Amino acid sequence: MKIAVAGTGYVGLSVALLLSQHHEVHALDIVPEKVELLNSGKSPIVDTEITRFLDRNTSGERPLNFQATLDPAQAYTDADYAVIATPTNYDEKRNYFDTSSVEAAVSAVRTHAPNAWIVIKSTIPVGYTQQLRDNLNDDRIIFSPEFLREGEALYDNLHPSRIVVGAPVDDEASVGAAKTFASMLAQGADPKEASRRNDDGTTGIPELVVGTTEAEAIKLFANTYLALRVAYFNELDTYAESRGLNTRDIIDGVCLDPRIGGGYNNPSFGYGGYCLPKDTKQLLANYSTVPQNLIEAIVEANRTRKDFVADEILDRVSGISNPTVGIYRLTMKSGSDNFRQSAIQGVMKRLKAKGINVIVYEPTLNKPDFFSSPVTHDLGAFKAQSDVIVANRWNNDLADVSYKIYTRDLFRRD
Template sequence: MKKKYNIVVVGTGYVGLSMSILLAQHHNVIAVDILQYKVDLINSKMSPIKDDYIEKYLSEKDLNLKATTDGRSIYGDADYIIIATPTNYDNISQKFDTSSVESVISEVLRYNENAVLIIKSTVPVGYTLELSRKFKTTRIMFSPEFLRENKALYDNLFPSRIIIGVDTNDDDMISSAKIFSFLLQEGAIKQDVKVLIMGSTEAEAVKLFANTYLALRVAYFNELDTYAEIKGLNTKQIIEGVCLDPRIGDQYNNPSFGYGGYCLPKDTKQLLANYANVPENLIGAIVEANKTRKDFVVNQILEMAGYCNNNKNVDFNEIVENNLIIGIYRLIMKTDSDNFRNSSIQGVMKRIQNKGVQIIIFEPTLNSDSTFYGSKIINDLKTFKKMSRVIVANRYDHRLDDVKEKVYTRDIYERD
């Protein structure tokens, strides 16, 4: 009979919850989160995040999954403890805030020194080795995730690859890495997934370089679009001609207001910070290109609105009467998402606000008549359309067809 492992997953965001469900198909999994409402939803077989596969598996599959806010009561029985807590980028220190990861490790080691700890949170290059030295343990490994928002479980069921970083001189940890890679493959639908076991520092670098390359693709096609828009050329025709080259490929090429979301902004900045004292031109240019794209988009929006600086001090009623408001259609990063953390349209919105221009926002996930960064939320679409001189949409929605002439978007393919 196959061994059933006891697995704890700390954090129930996209990474942690999708990992919990994947492993709970065959093993005993307890998910830990500090938010009681998320724990209650999971225990009721409901998802606290928007992801079709997560919702389906939670409601329909017979999973060995429970959730709790009390990790201390369960750490002692765990064979594997997966850490999937947030590591946001701190622009002041120029590195990820890894305090949540260290807090979990410190607490786990009080109750269990033998469990294997797997970091799934994105961390700086060299961080896992630093932790091993700091906590005087050899039981930590790093396994990067390669997941898309809203498709996190799907990407675990059909993984592009499995990468696990360990001390390659430690035979015991290499054996543990092989077991963990089997657990991930066991829960997947895709067969014959490529598995790479490497040094933990190399695995950390893989994560940051992979996401920075994706950011580079976004920045490249956005700059192509900027050129075409200024020169009056057809962006779509150029992109199609370029992407028919099989070495380039027809993916990740839809123009936008810039890269954003959970990973790309913070990972590119962290990689650039890791380049201190290392010669580079390209990585820094990717970060700057994202800022330049947003600046350009803002100028195009203001020009389309016919906005003049002497209008910026008029009161709200006068702005409404003269139809000088710019409407932001959805704050979300991707179509059908419920998340708008670090979405590119927010960078555009804030730049417009800094010009003194009045903004209203259509965002159904927020309460109508509330505010977001000082701008009013108006969730009556008819009213929103009427009030907006220009409607800004990072991703186009056919509900805007009747006012298409005043929509500013660079969404050519109507996909993420």
């Protein structure tokens, strides 16, 4: 089959490479530099498995039928499936995802491929796919949520926890297209996944075809639960710190309960990144006419955590005349180049609002300043200038100035 993929971020590029093992894939982007990098075998994003795939393709070890392009006609003409993985940032004023990039991509697909099945992989509001189908009178649009970790996107596609595709359950053709797309994703996964044993006793990758609106809800509720986990263990840490208790001992004891487990339990400055902040807010907006307490509390807990962390740092510098606080990395996770909605930015803004001098060490940011604070790539100078260094996640580069470090990274992992 010929498959077009609109967008070469974490979602689009990982899906494109996965499918290109068995299908002809054309990945469309609007940034010439990204297209040039991809066609020369280099990844424009930080993801170990994506880099490995592209290296193997360039060397001929694992040939892929993959090409990046700037030309919509080349990408979409005669496509059997068109996967849309364009960004949908959350609009705080409208309390709604900005879906304009999705709508533009759908329009472009239909210009060149009127009969292609369109699979939306961008994160969208609950009910959006059906609304789009109705508004456009287009019954060849389905939805497939992604469940990927930042920096591990292709790995998570190769080893999926589950594959979910949404299609109207009373539309036989759409359900058939959804099942076909699910099987294509499963086909591209690591062959070992076909024989894995699941907790419910089944074998292989769980494939779930549900209604489009149910599939959208699955994505938002899954990410909001993960945000809840982060917020819960952060509030546990806030309590322990405030009472002089050993946070790690408490977490270790709590998480030995197999019903709780050890995932998403490492304290941080708050949840952030591509998905959790916007997905929790969108889900909360979807609750506008539905009774709730918990979803709103998750969003508020993240703000409260940043307030607490900022206050802790202010206490650290309270005895220093004209102190300088260093922000070590704006990124959410180690090995990442993404700092969209990172929690440390919220902490930084709170410190600056109190008149604290802030300097930023961020080697991936090629700008002289960030929110009017100087940015440096010189780690030695950064350490020397900082009275306190704030790090959401520990790095061994900081070992020689450990006495300056403020972090809540107790397990030294993401």
